[in-house]
Amino acid sequence: MEIRNLSSKPSLDKKDSKVTGTAVVFNQWSEDLGGFIETISPNAFDNVDLEDIVLLYNHDTGAVLSRTSADTLSINIDENGLHFTGRLPDTTLGKDVLTNLRNGNIQGMSFGFTIDADDWQETENSDQLKHVIKSIGKLYEISLTPFPAYKETDVALSERSRKKYQTLEADKAWLELQKELNIKEI
Numbered sequence: 236m237e238i239r240n241l242s243s244k245p246s247l248d249k250k251d252s253k254v255t256g257t258a259v260v261f262n263q264w265s266e267d268l269g270g271f272i273e274t275i276s277p278n279a280f281d282n283v284d285l286e287d288i289v290l291l292y293n294h295d296t297g298a299v300l301s302r303t304s305a306d307t308l309s310i311n312i313d314e315n316g317l318h319f320t321g322r323l324p325d326t327t328l329g330k331d332v333l334t335n336l337r338n339g340n341i342q343g344m345s346f347g348f349t350i351d352a353d354d355w356q357e358t359e360n361s362d363q364l365k366h367v368i369k370s371i372g373k374l375y376e377i378s379l380t381p382f383p384a385y386k387e388t389d390v391a392l393s394e395r396s397r398k399k400y401q402t403l404e405a406d407k408a409w410l411e412l413q414k415e416l417n418i419k420e421i
Contacts, residue, residue, distance in 0.1 A: 252323040252333060254290075254300075256390035258344040258377035259317035263387045264365075271355075273366035277314055283371050285310050290321040291378045294347060298328055300379070310377075316388070317346075319377060332379060336390065343383025344390055347375040 261277040290308050292298035301307035301321035308321040323329040335341045352370035379390055 252325065252329060253320060254323060254332075254336065254379075254390060255318070255320045256344055257316045257318050257388045258346050260385050260387045261314070261316050263385055265384045266386065267363065268366075268384060270362070271364040271366050273368060275316075275368045276370075279368050279371045280312050280317060280374070281370070283374050285374065288374055289376045290319065291376050292328060292332055293380050294345065294376070294378045296376075300324065300329065300332060317377075336379075341379050341381055341390065343380045344385075344388040345378040345380040345383065347378070349373045349375075 259275055259280075261275050261279075264272045264274050266272070285303060287302070287304040288308065288310060289296075289299050289303075290301040292300060300323050303310060307324075308319060310317060310319050312318070323332055332341065349372035350368055350370070351372040352368075354367040354369060356365040356367065358365055
């Protein structure tokens with residue numbers, strides 16, 4: 236199984252615990268992956284079964300966050316890449332992931348897959364090779380990760396979650412201010 240990390244920006248939905256983003260980008264070059272860079276062709280997912288994909292934390296199969304077959308993860312593909320929306324569980328892991336997304340500690344996406352067809356090209360004036368993935372055999376998982384290979388991907392809380400979080404933070408600040416004022420009056 237091949238694994239690729241992709242970069243992203245956080246966006247969270249606290250009430251619904253929804254996270255959205257782009258796990259795979261097309262026609263964008265990765266960071267150096269150890270002597271080569273790669274890109275994913277827009278048709279790479281044409282024959283891929285997306286019925287049972289899991290959203291993991293950092294490729295850890297013991298850290299499942301959502302799954303397409305459980306209707307907690309949805310995936311769609313357009314001309315730009317593979318996009319997702321996942322509902323995070325109300326577990327310690329789910330809460331930790333939400334906190335890390337809010338704090339900007341997790342800023343990338345990755346994916347685990349097999350390759351059916353690819354092409355390797357030498358680059359001019361460089362020892363670095365170019366790897367073009369033309370066809371993916373199987374997509375096993377997409378992962379939130381702190382180490383992205385593609386800077387163009389993104390992950391974020393849903394807009395509703397982000398607004399709810401901002402409201403909760405403003406309420407906390409207001410309560411702290413009231414507490415501070417009451418203490419000064421005594």
